Amino acid sequence: MTDSGFDLSENEFLLFKQLIYRETGIYMSDKKKKLIVARLSKRLRALNLSNFTQYYEYLNEAGNADNEIVNLINRITTNKTDFFRERHHFDFLLNELFPKMIAESRSGGQRKLRIWSAGCSSGEEPYTIAMTVLEAFKAERGWDIKILATDLDTEILQKAIDGVYPTQAIVPVPKEYIPRYFIRTGDMYELNQEVKSLIAFRRLNLMDESFPMKNPFDIIFCRNVIIYFDAQTKDALLAKYHKYLKDGGYMFIGHSESLMHMKDSFRYLKHTIYQKA
Numbered sequence: 001m002t003d004s005g006f007d008l009s010e011n012e013f014l015l016f017k018q019l020i021y022r023e024t025g026i027y028m029s030d031k032k033k034k035l036i037v038a039r040l041s042k043r044l045r046a047l048n049l050s051n052f053t054q055y056y057e058y059l060n061e062a063g064n065a066d067n068e069i070v071n072l073i074n075r076i077t078t079n080k081t082d083f084f085r086e087r088h089h090f091d092f093l094l095n096e097l098f099p100k101m102i103a104e105s106r107s108g109g110q111r112k113l114r115i116w117s118a119g120c121s122s123g124e125e126p127y128t129i130a131m132t133v134l135e136a137f138k139a140e141r142g143w144d145i146k147i148l149a150t151d152l153d154t155e156i157l158q159k160a161i162d163g164v165y166p167t168q169a170i171v172p173v174p175k176e177y178i179p180r181y182f183i184r185t186g187d188m189y190e191l192n193q194e195v196k197s198l199i200a201f202r203r204l205n206l207m208d209e210s211f212p213m214k215n216p217f218d219i220i221f222c223r224n225v226i227i228y229f230d231a232q233t234k235d236a237l238l239a240k241y242h243k244y245l246k247d248g249g250y251m252f253i254g255h256s257e258s259l260m261h262m263k264d265s266f267r268y269l270k271h272t273i274y275q276k277a
């Protein structure tokens with residue numbers, strides 16, 4: 001064992017790399033060896049294990065397997081997120097897409113809106129969508145609007161459900177939104193019921209063969225999630241998103257991601273925003 005954690009042999013690395021890929025779709029390149037050691041050594045200590053082989057065996061033991069896989073996944077995922085991350089997405093919703101939907105509803109269009117935040121992490125993304133919805137639809141009546149927010153990591157999902165954030169987390173939130181949508185207790189800010197009631201949080205593994213949702217979405221956000229997947233996993237997931245989007249539905253992806261190689265399925269609209277073709 002080194003100061004930073006337990007040693008991980010090439011063979012052990014391969015076993016963990018395959019296990020993580022199988023369970024989460026997350027592809028660990030050779031550069032990620034240190035990350036595995038850094039994130040999992042604490043778990044070995046907590047379980048009183050002396051090396052990664054023992055941990056691998058523990059993970060595979062009947063009875064332990066399911067619970068410990070959840071712990072492993074919770075440590076491996078990268079949960080970086082922010083309120084109003086990639087602000088142009090929310091400007092587009094507020095100033096272009098939602099006004100367009102409202103105008104269409106006035107000429108007989110539906111008053112129903114379904115949005116999915118896939119890989120929602122600690123909740124900043126779906127809460128930002130919800131605040132944007134409340135702003136855009138505040139003068140409207142009779143709309144049925146729901147946001148589904150899902151993640152694989154159970155610990156981060158609980159943080160999302162709690163919806164309580166420290167002062168530094170709310171820095172990107174427009175100042176006028178804070179009294180409107182948050183309840184302050186000391187240095188902590190909690191989203192109010194109006195915002196929370198728009199969102200249903202669920203654990204969902206994007207690698208699952210099929211998803212339990214029955215109806216398609218108008219909008220899917222899957223931002224800064226597919227960067228952790230290899231090309232094959234990415235494309236299989238995007239094909240599923242295509243299926244779960246309504247005709248003409250909108251797909252929002254992360255700043256370093258692209259769907260340009262899927263022109264037949266997703267039409268480029270503007271930077272990291274696509275429409276189902």
Ligand SMILES: C[S@@+](CC[C@H](N)C(=O)[O-])C[C@H]1O[C@@H](n2cnc3c(N)ncnc32)[C@H](O)[C@@H]1O
Nearest residue numbers: 024077079080081119121152153205206223224
């Ligand atoms: C970097 S965060 C992105 C959060 C947010 N979408 C954003 O852009 O700010 C990536 C999230 O994807 C989740 N994730 C990774 N693999 C997943 C999988 N197979 N199924 C569901 N969620 C997954 C992680 O747990 C993590 O919370």
